[in-house]
Amino acid sequence: MSTFDSRRGFVASGLAAAALAGTPAFAQPLIIKPTQELMPRSGKRRVVIAGGGWGGMTAARYVRQTAPDLEVVMLERNPFFWSCPLSNKWLIDVVNTDFLAHSYLPPAKKYGYTFIQTEISDIDRGAKRVHTAQGFLQYDWLIIAGGIRNAFEPWFGNDWKTIEYTKAAFPSAYIPSAEHAVLKRKIQNFKGGTIVMTLPPPPHRCPPSPYERACLMAWWFKTKKIPAKIVILDPKPRIAPITLGYRQAFEELYPNIITHVPNARVKSVDPYKKRISTEAGDFDFDEAIFMPPHQAADLVWKADLIGKTPDGKPTGWAGVDPLIYNAKDDPQVYVIGDSVGAISPQFGHYPKSGHVANWMGKSVARHIADQAAGRTPKHIMIDNLCYMLVNNDPKEAISVQFDYKFGPEGHVVQTQIDDNDRRTKLWEEDLRWISLMFADFAVA
Ligand SMILES: Cc1cc2nc3c(=O)[nH]c(=O)nc-3n(C[C@H](O)[C@H](O)[C@H](O)COP(=O)(O)OP(=O)(O)OC[C@H]3O[C@@H](n4cnc5c(N)ncnc54)[C@H](O)[C@@H]3O)c2cc1C
Known part of the structure; x- marks a missing residue:
């Protein structure tokens, strides 16, 4: 018998044996309908x-x-x-x-x-x-x-086609998803031009992180000599938090790359014509990172x-x-x-x-x-700590810390400490912080 024949013989005899034993040749696929119980109770709460x-x-x-x-x-x-x-x-x-x-x-x-x-x-x-x-x-x-969810409705109403187009064409990468990979490719392949970045109105996910992203993109473009301009369209009247640390980073490290535009609440967006209208003026762009308002x-x-x-x-x-x-x-x-x-x-x-x-x-x-x-x-009772890298060579970060206590007025009160003095030690602390966090829920 050839090898092919012997394999056929083996499979055929297997099928015959299974049929004789009254069992199906292949296990039933485990396809549970959404209307069925996925996991019955084990007896424990x-x-x-x-x-x-x-x-x-x-x-x-x-x-x-x-x-x-x-x-x-x-x-x-x-x-x-x-x-x-x-x-x-x-x-x-x-x-x-x-x-x-x-x-x-x-x-x-x-x-x-x-x-x-x-x-x-x-x-x-x-x-x-x-x-x-x-x-x-x-x-x-x-x-x-x-x-969080990205709330595009204030920009586009129930125009789902435009919402889907905008998400795919100008991802913000603010929710764990494939958007991060798309954005990385866009930044690393950018050949030059104007990138606008909208910040959501407060409250939103990680308030200092869009400014950090602007700094790191600017560092990349500066180092690779790519003629890029980054326009931060900020609905707030000023950079916040870590106001001074970011202002110094923008002015001292990336003066010809980053422009921060305050009071730039979005009025309308045309993702197809690449035009955005804000309360601080209208802007044409080549690329965009569109962060719409955030919600629960x-x-x-x-x-x-x-x-x-x-x-x-x-x-x-x-x-x-x-x-x-x-x-x-x-x-x-x-x-x-x-x-x-x-x-x-x-x-x-x-x-x-x-x-x-x-x-x-x-x-x-x-x-x-x-x-x-x-x-x-x-x-x-909680506290909060965030480190933001503003320069990649040398590595320099700034940070913000928030402390909370239950105040005599009967509600939680907050103290905020900005550390505006960019330095390598804060980057080292950032790495220590995230290692401790990852270890805390055992992903490291
Ligand atoms: C660029 C950036 C930088 C940041 N830097 C910092 C930092 O330095 N320090 C810091 O403390 N924070 C930082 N943050 C903020 C931090 O990521 C968030 O605050 C944190 O992830 C919030 O945790 P969460 O559990 O609420 O949400 P997430 O961590 O987003 O978790 C929510 C999970 O729910 C899942 N989910 C949602 N809906 C469904 C559904 N219908 N079915 C199944 N699963 C679902 C999602 O897939 C997700 O995994 C940063 C955020 C960004 C975007």
Whole structure:
């Protein structure tokens, strides 16, 4: 018998044996309908975490650690964890992809939670169910950690074609997604011309990071001798935070490349003709990084947890308790991270940072563990720290620190310290900070 014949003989005899044994030759594909239960209960009380970014990953670890009797399931659409912190540096090759991208499986194994890669399609708080593309899950506690959504509606209304075109043609790379790779390619292949960069009106994700991105792009163009101009269209009246440190970096390091335009609230955008109209004037561009207004993640809207203004309009952000981050009408449902709405009449929102999301993840984990054990639930007060690289050679960074305490007025009060003096030591501290963070939720 030839090799081919012997293989056929082997396959045929296998089929015959399977048929004789009454088993199918191939296993049935495991295709679960969205209307079916994805994961039946194990008998333990269950915490579902919707979103596996900075807040979700931290919460998953700390719930398992502080409440080992609870089952934890983390749902995330992306196949791997991608860190937005330090991603500006990755755009110009200061750090590599392995530094930012991490498998979800080792931390899930290490701490004993279940990771499921799936798109969350809906949250039904009445039925205590999270619906996903592969079926639904029941929960006892739910932590929504979905980050932000890009709200293009103020620019384009419900013109979905233009929204999709704009996202694809001029990605902002502010949400973990393939946009980061597209933007990196665009920057590194740019041959010259004008790049406009819109900043969202506050509050938005990581307020100092768009200015950092401008500095690092400018460093790249300056070093490669590419005739580029970067126009920062800022709706605020001045650069903030780290006002002085950034102004000095723009003027001293990149005077012919970066122009900061204050009070430039976007009026209209024509992505096809490459023209933008703002309250500070109209601009034509060759390339753009379009950051539209930011809002709480879609998941918060789906869970019907968006806060209301005194006149009943949606704030765009989760309306949750400012210390515990749970819903007033549904205390076992929490929102953490960037989606959280205003905290205090003194300063409004906490900075929308990975550092803050990490603290919130720990605080909520402790609150759930206390409840589960029948103890008086406690929360943890947060702080915030951000380092921003403004020069790549030599490496020089600036930073901002925020401290919080519960004030005598009955609300959280904030102290802000800008470190405007750019220096290498702050870059070294940044690397230490992120290593500690990654180690904290076990992606490093
Ligand atoms: C360029 C840049 C630089 C930054 N630098 C810093 C820094 O130096 N320091 C710092 O502290 N912070 C920094 N940040 C901010 C930081 O990235 C965010 O504040 C942090 O990621 C917020 O955590 P989160 O858990 O709320 O959201 P994310 O980390 O974005 O996580 C949300 C997760 O939910 C998932 N998700 C959303 N919807 C669904 C759905 N329907 N189904 C399934 N999964 C879903 C998303 O895929 C995502 O993984 C930076 C951000 C950017 C963009």
